[in-house]
Amino acid sequence: MSESDSIDLGDSYEEVESFLLGGPPTLTRLEVAERAGVPMELATELWRLLGFVQVTDETVAFTASDVQALRLAVDLMELDILSPDSQAALVRTWGRSFARLAEWQATLLTDLAIEAKDPGVGLAEIATEVVPRVEALQSYVWRRHLASTANRLLATASAGEPEQTMAVCFVDIVGYTTQSKSLEEAELVEWIERFEQAATTAVIDRGGRVIKTIGDEILFTTDEASTAAEIALALTARGRDSDDLFPDVRAGIAYGAVVNRLGDVFGATVNIASRLTSVARPGTVVVDRGAHAVLTGEDAPDADEAPSDEAATADGDTGPEDSRESTATPDAGPEADNQDQDDSPSYQFRRIRRVSVKGYSRLEAWRLRPTKD
Structure with a gap:
């Protein structure tokens, strides 16, 4: 008209x-x-x-x-x-x-x-x-x-805990600014809605909670780190598939204490997940020390061992990756002996030597991949 x-x-x-x-x-x-x-x-x-x-x-x-x-x-x-x-x-x-x-x-x-x-x-x-x-x-x-x-x-609340321990994940579209300039308004809206719909479905179907979508980014939480890893790996895999209309994405996951307030989440764990997303390479998932510990079956780090809050330049350089690569299967708990171990998700981790981003100068991080990737 x-x-x-x-x-x-x-x-x-x-x-x-x-x-x-x-x-x-x-x-x-x-x-x-x-x-x-x-x-x-x-x-x-x-x-x-x-x-x-x-x-x-x-x-x-x-x-x-x-x-x-x-x-x-x-x-x-x-x-x-x-x-x-x-x-x-x-x-x-x-x-x-x-x-x-x-x-x-x-x-x-x-x-x-x-x-x-x-x-x-x-x-x-x-x-x-x-x-x-x-x-x-x-x-x-x-x-x-x-x-x-x-x-x-x-x-x-009945447990008397002021905070909840959970996994926090950000997933954002790679090259959003470039795409937004090349697409017509209707095409851009359709592109974003396709991303939001697919990402939301992936989160909800696996029992996660979508906290908010911010244009080219979605923030969600899960009770278990393995669930967040499963969702993030599924979405990045779709983005790498040239036959899939789902856009190329990257993700960052952190696991630790989170404050819930009015439907939103706050705290260092949320900040770290956001920072890791900003340095993740296209099509990859980067996890923090807390998520790595849980996914490998180790003890999660104590709160007093959290990364330094020293200001640092957000240069986006993750540095060269450590040549050492590890494979881990999360601890399935006391019922593991009665289950088929092949059904348990396994992951490969590649240590990133240095992550220097705004607010965190010495973040420990690992690139996460499924063992069959």
Whole structure:
């Protein structure tokens, strides 16, 4: 569609807005705060954290649903669900998450409306038919994820552990900048979506958890280092296959203590995994000392033996690889004697002599390969 053929859906917006907000806007923000019994300063801060566009005191842009939302927020605070320390971070996370979701959904609805015989009518009809179903489905998905995550986190909390020990892996596309310049917009979107879909499927199918995707990169965690290794090796193998449309990728894995917060992960283990990814060669997987120890059946290093935090230049040079190559089969535990040892994953490690990246001047690292690679 050319610019001259563009369709103005503004006339139908008021009808859709009224449907989405439970009625046409009739209140100013001052009236909303007053009816909710919430100080104007608190209401403004909550709206700002949620990412809502700020309006003047005289602008009529609110409905009864906004009053109810403020009351619910106050209820949560009084129940100590939203403490002063966690309030800003949690509300900001809500705002960011739903803003991204709404952007994608609104784009989809608009595209469908434009394709209708009467775009204005089409948008209103699509909204009334689709939105309630999407809302119900979102609630179902949220509850399912909440049940699964609560089960995992409550188990950790009952053990009294402030941190969790897990594997953290970054996988990113090699040559993304060059490709993004050579592809048309639609081709680039398709390329990225293919990567995200395939990578997410590989992680979920093996019991991992996707923390986030960042354009050309995916961050995921697993409880076991061997699971992260399996996923990373599978994805890099696909990238090396010239007949596979999956892009060429590289990966970095670190194993150790991780702090979970609001669906994200933090700590030195996460930083190390990211740094190792940045120095990994195309189509390869690089692991840190913690992952290497677990995969070879050795004891993982103690926290006080963590790599130095001294600042170093991120020169991307991993240095010459050690000529010594080792092969290891992870310890299968006490049940190993009753299992076929050939079913246990085995790996080859090639020691990288030096890894000097930002924040870490003496990282120990190994390039990981399956024994049958």
